[in-house]
Every structure is written in C-alpha cells, then in structure tokens.
Amino acid sequence: MPPKVKITKEDIIKTAIDIVRDKGAEAINARNVAAVLNCSTQPIFSNFENMDELKLEAVAEAERIFVEFLNKEIDKGEYPAYKASGMAYIRFASEEKELFKLLYMRDRTNEDMKAESELNNQMKGMVKDNVNLTDDIAQLFHLEIWACVHGIATMLATSYLELDFSFISKMITDVYQGLKKQFEGD
Numbered sequence: 060m061p062p063k064v065k066i067t068k069e070d071i072i073k074t075a076i077d078i079v080r081d082k083g084a085e086a087i088n089a090r091n092v093a094a095v096l097n098c099s100t101q102p103i104f105s106n107f108e109n110m111d112e113l114k115l116e117a118v119a120e121a122e123r124i125f126v127e128f129l130n131k132e133i134d135k136g137e138y139p140a141y142k143a144s145g146m147a148y149i150r151f152a153s154e155e156k157e158l159f160k161l162l163y164m165r166d167r168t169n170e171d172m173k174a175e176s177e178l179n180n181q182m183k184g185m186v187k188d189n190v191n192l193t194d195d196i197a198q199l200f201h202l203e204i205w206a207c208v209h210g211i212a213t214m215l216a217t218s219y220l221e222l223d224f225s226f227i228s229k230m231i232t233d234v235y236q237g238l239k240k241q242f243e244g245d
Contacts, residue, residue, distance in 0.1 A: 066102040068116075075117040076124070076158070084161040087114055121158045125151055138228070141185040145208040145231055150224070152212035159216045163209070190239050200238050207234050 074095045078086050089100040089110060096102070107113040132147035133140050152159040179201070186197045186204075211227060214220040 066096055066098055066106075068106040070096065071103055071106055071113065072116050072120050075113055076120050079117060079121070079157050079161055080155070081157075083157050084114075084117075084165070087117060118161060121161050124155070124158060125162060128155070139189070141182065141189065142228075142231060142235070144182065144185075145204065146224070146228065148208055149212045149215065149227055152216040156216045156218075159212065164213065164216065190243065192242055196242050200242055203238055204231075204234060207231070 071092060074092050075087050078091055078095065082091075087110070089103050092103055092113070093100045103113065107116070128151050129144060129147040132138075132150065133143045135143070137143065138146055152163075179198075182205070183194070183197045183201045186192065186201050187194070190197070190200065192200060208231065211222070211230070215222065
C-alpha cells in the first residue's frame with residue numbers, strides 16, 4: 060500500500076492564498092480548500108483549530124507577501140523610500156487585487172493595530188527625515204499622503220479606474236510637494 064500523502068499546514072495556507080487570489084477572501088472555507096488539495100477536510104482541521112485560525116494565517120501570509128513586494132519596490136531605487144512605499148502599496152493593489160482587499164479593505168474593528176502603528180511611526184519618521192516638521196505635523200502630513208495613496212490603491216483594486224504608473228507617480232509627487240510647501244510655511 061502506498062504511503063499517504065501528507066498535507067502540511069504550509070500547503071493549506073498556500074491553497075487559501077490561491078483561493079483568495081482567484082475568488083476573493085469570502086471563498087476561504089474548508090470545502091473549497093479541500094477541493095483544491097484533492098482531500099477531505101480532515102487535514103485542514105488537523106492543522107488548524109477552526110477556519111478562523113486558517114483565515115488569520117492567510118492574512119499573515121498575505122502580509123508577508125506584501126512586505127516582500129514592498130521591499131522589492133524600495134530596493135529597486137526608482138523612488139525615495141517613502142514614495143517607494145506608497146508606490147508599492149498602489150502597485151500591490153493593482154497586481155494583487157484580492158490580497159490587497161483581504162489586507163486593507165476588511166473590517167478591522169476588533170484587531171490589534173500594533174503592527175500598523177509601528178509602520179505608521181516608521182513612515183512618520185521618513186517624513187520627518189525629509190521635511191523639518193514637529194511630530195504632530197509629520198503625523199498629519201503622513202496621514203494626508205496615505206489617504207491619497209489608499210484612495211488610488213482602492214480605485215485600482217476595485218477596477219474603478221485604470222491609471223498609468225508614471226501618472227500615479229506624478230500625482231503622489233504633486234500631493235507630497237503641495238503638503239510640504241503648506242506645512243513648511245506653517
């Protein structure tokens with residue numbers, strides 16, 4: 060008798076990510092994952108306590124994919140790091156629409172936002188390094204830029220608009236320069 064094929068936790072998470080990419084986050088369920096893996100639901104519930112745990116792992120994997128995406132964009136050196144982070148966010152929304160929606164377009168009411176707070180502080184630090192501002196003004200500057208970046212990303216992720224990335228780059232520069240001029244004058 061041939062040995063049983065062992066389905067690993069990583070296989071299940073990868074499959075959940077593939078399902079999100081193909082059908083959206085709402086399609087993650089035990090039956091769909093099992094169908095893709097060509098197995099029963101038993102390996103899923105042997106590796107995860109429940110579907111919520113699998114969904115959390117899928118979010119964590121999507122975050123890892125985004126961070127890899129972000130680091131590649133920064134490492135290209137095409138833009139300064141702060142702008143590269145915004146361009147990466149927008150490019151991720153365009154190229155990984157469903158993963159973007161999973162990460163940034165879900166209800167986060169009961170989530171611990173510590174990691175996002177740390178990232179926000181890093182971004183605020185980049186602004187302060189580039190523009191001579193107080194902490195409070197740097198925070199406002201970053202949030203105003205990020206509202207613009209998130210708006211563009213959301214429009215691309217939902218196929219509301221299609222924009223050329225050179226045009227997006229100009230838009231981001233214009234907003235940045237306008238805010239810089241406004242806040243340096245204060």
